[in-house]
Amino acid sequence: MTTIILRKAGLSFLYVGCVAFLVVILKIDPCDASWEQKIDERTGLTYGTLVKGEVPDSAFWDYITPQREYLRALFGPDISTTYELHYKECERLDRGSSLPEDQRILAYKTLRRWPDPVIIRGKDLGEARAAKIAELRMFAAHLGKFVPIPYQVDEVTPEGHKVLPDGGPEANPQDGDGIMDGQDELVFMAHDAGDRVKPEQWIQGFDLAVEITLKDPLDNGKAWCYLLRFPKDPPEPSPLNYATYDDRYNQHYNFYVFSQDQFKVHGGKLYRQIFNQKWKIPDYAGGTFTNFIDRLKFRARVRLFFGSVKMTTTEDDVSGDTLALRDGPVRCNRRCWGQMILPLGVKTPKVISDIIGYDTMFVCPVEISVPVNPGLVLTDFTMYAGTDLNDEAIGGYWYNSNNLSGFLIDGISTPNETQMNKDMDTWRLVTGPWGTMMNRSIWDPDFMRQAKIRIEFIDDRTREDPPEYYPGQIGMAYNYSTVDNLKPGLYITELDWFFIPFFPFSPAAGSLNMEKVRAYLDMYDTPLHISVGKGWFPNDPRPKGYHTQKLH
Ligand SMILES: [Ca+2]
Ligand SMILES: [Ca+2]
Ligand SMILES: [Ca+2]
Ligand SMILES: [Ca+2]
16 A cells, blocks of 8 residues: 655655555645644744745845845946846847957957756866865956855765755755865856956965866857965855855745745644745846735645545645755755555545746656556546736736747636647747746656547636635636556656746737747756866756756
8 A cells, every 4th residue: 555655756746655655535624723823933923924924025025135236236236246247248149349448358258048057077177186275265267357156066865865864854064075176066057157257467375276178069158267275274155145044934035035834734834845836036137126926836636446436635635845955056955755644544645846946947856756656546646736926917818839929917808818739838928017936847658658648728717726825816827736646656746836037028919038948958958068177068067856856
């Protein structure tokens, strides 16, 4: 019976786990209300307030404001974001300035890539391999200044486990050795690379310099940055912090997007779940800082014993919280657990998943390990996962790779919408004055072979889909998967949320800026080339989870 063991799997597979333990089928009863007045020590708010999502967001501004002030102080009043810095450098290229006036600049940055994180393993770092991580710093030349850039080294154990040292009950700082080993990862953003210079003309005190060159294979644009080692008194690193997690309010702060995740109470206990209930995009990223979603929905219908037993579960039936964190300046890896709460106290195995935030995106490797075929019990399961929007999204447009003319989000279903092409898409996107959210799913080919997946778009406020904060479905797009029998094996799928800054919204269907969409697809499909002196190797920007870290 209990033959499915879900280890380190991701969100959407949470529901598979319930099958294994389904011995009793009852309607799940919401907790009694006595918990509502209980006070959460970390916020001073009542459980009732937190569960309703009435959570302040001012800490986001405490996080972002000093960073924008730092950039203004460094580069002048018209640059308060890395986006403005990047496009100022791109404008320089558009003007055709190719000969730097400053003799110390050997070549201008010509790389136009914006979203890509750059991930280089220690084994590829030349002389910096085996360096003490604490002695390393990264710099780049921007607008005539040699400045520290955000970077982090994420250590990995020789067995392939991530070191997540920055908090949570399963933090494992003892597993890192402080040395840049072959499997450790140096991480920074491509947009932070700059002009080519000789570091010794700009800064003193280092005894080792590794010049890292990035090249876009599509247009040969290049940019450079420098990994320097300071045996004594290394200079202050950059104060920029592109992604972080605030456990008090269960909020993710990324430079270009704010996320509020759900609180949930099960059995009188408060959990900080990983399901989003608010996305807000600030004005300096092209949004209005208005929440445009109802919630992230992960739902499953399971049929057991040749269809004689049916059960529906939702994201509300899940307990879960943070296990461990690696909260660096460039990315924040939050490892969470989740568990279905079933009637009579029956619990499914814990599912573990990594959510990795960067400045404009969240990437989530979804891993499922099925050691034994559950077919004896499970007849089939249907799973749908997607984001329902709210009234603020009305007036926006929805697009995907198979429906490029787009649909108006107005809570009213049209024949065009119901008869759309429902084939699997490679990306989808919602955009409005409040900002832009693009999703990409990269499915495990072995899962794809066994599942029937189609894409649904429901924009109909009369079709309620509880539980939800706002009754009715508004611009709700989701994957609808049906699986009869899942063969034993490890399945790895990636779910991504991209928040494209200043995606030009115009209130007309079909006016999609494909260049900005493609930039986020190119990140994985045409990865940057990297050199640290001799030869080129490809960037490896895709996120790794628990198993994928080991497989690489
Ligand atoms: Ca190490
Ligand atoms: Ca951080
Ligand atoms: Ca519509
Ligand atoms: Ca709704």
